[in-house]
Amino acid sequence: MSVDTATVKKIASLARIAITEEDATRIAPELDNILHWIEQLGEVDTSGVEPMTAVIPNHLRLRDDVVNADPLTGGGIREALMANAPQAEHGFFTVPKVIE
């Protein structure tokens, strides 16, 4: 299938990236080109092949079921978490009002 301007706008909307009509028109043939190029994968016979899930056989581990199993990724670090917020009040991330 070919990618048209409407498709680009739909993808951009799904990806939460604002896009102008002009940019959508410019990007459509670019994406179309790239997608046509990757479509050559369709010619590979993959019947009976399981999709890869891990490049190196590895067992997933469980960490201890406690809040501060690791002090860096555990709890009690609200200030550090909020330090880079574009806008924060009273220890919360703030966003534009979502309920009228």
Added chain:
Amino acid sequence: MTDLTDLGIAGIRDGFRSGAFSAREVAEAFNANVAKAKALNAFLVETPEHALAAADAADAARAAGEEAKPLAGVPIGMKDLFCTKGVATTAASEILGGFVPPYESTVSQNLWDAGAGMLGKLNMDQFAMGSSNETSAFGNVISPWRRSDGGNAPLAPGGSSGGSSSAVAARLCPGATGTDTGGSIRQPAAFTGISGIKPTYGRCSRWGTIAFASSLDQAGPMARDVRDCAIMLEAMAGFDAKDATSLDLDVPHWEAGLSGDLKGKRVGIPKEYRVEGMPAEIEALWSRGIGWLRDAGAEIVEVSLPHTKYALPAYYIIAPAEASSNLARYDGVRYGLRDLPEGAGLQDMYAATRADGFGPEVKRRIMIGTYVLSAGFYDAYYTQAQKVRALIARDFERAWEQCDLLLTPTAPSAAFALGEKSADPIAMYLNDVFTVPSSLAGLPAMSVPGGLDAAGLPLGLQVIGRALDEQGVLNAGLAIEERAGFTERPAAWW
């Protein structure tokens, strides 16, 4: 006295230990080189005070008679993909403008624990997406190399670790961290006449490294020679419980195990890597490399990796798919840029922030990823790509029945001029044709310089090994290095 910045990691380490110079003298010499080299645009943030503090600590420890740490006295450059506590980290993107990590990545912490100091944060392709360092939001990195034809066309240092390659080649640092998702350590190393190794997936922790494509991303060192890469990789690697795919294995003593004697090793030459239109100089380099490895005692065998031509298209489904998922976190709420147009709601804020903050190549890949993962297309694109990936890994498995290592060129050409390929995304993607297959299979692979082309630019040879056989890869790299006699360096113009 010799110029300390002419020394590599081993030379600095050993000279410092023997008392030939102080760590502070080394840090000052490299700080001065960094300060002089603005024209290369290799550094996004300079941290001379960090390098000096580590040096002073090393000098004090030596004075107190303590045993020297593995990298005591060695200052390095840190790719800006690694979060560094208290030092701005942006992945060369506007969307992380103003972000100062409150934590340290595991890889960088490992290096500081080993005694290394930081000269600064290195420029790169935005979110590590690019092969020429032209997608950085903070300007192109310029290669220190120039063509010998007298033309002064600024050349690409390769990407995405272009700040790292440029800085090491220009003697701004003896070694630098890189990350490699589809060739981002090896291709820039080849373009700038230095060495670089991507270890087996899982050797280096991904924790605190800004994510691009998590099933492919691996950190590794870039340095002047194979020994320096071995030393630095030993310090970077190691099990980390904070990374779910970290390998719970001891770090081998790669430096101690170095040997350029390849007797008993079989080196495979994959016939599918003889791509159409390969420049004669790359062919010639490859032949020389085969001769060098044979001279080192290896047996050369031809092997087949039949799915090679599908590696790039599979990569350009898998990597953008993972990126579209990983980069969903940049929403203007928790860190980085926020663009809130007058009267906008939450959804508009997300969309405006992401439109402003991401560069064109990043948006292109997020959109490709979003498309291939969207309802109705997922199986045709993503599942098929992961099946092809399994076949590519199987090709390597079968090759290992006939050989222990593979030898290929690193890149299909020498460095190109900035701007030469940036108009055509696919032409740019093709630069990674020789590096992507081993990334998809998670295998260790390294690039070492093999010589210069007719225009006086470096060319690299790539060695690929079995999973966990970094030693074999480093040893073959050393065998090439010992025979290539590559001592050329760019003449300073910056």
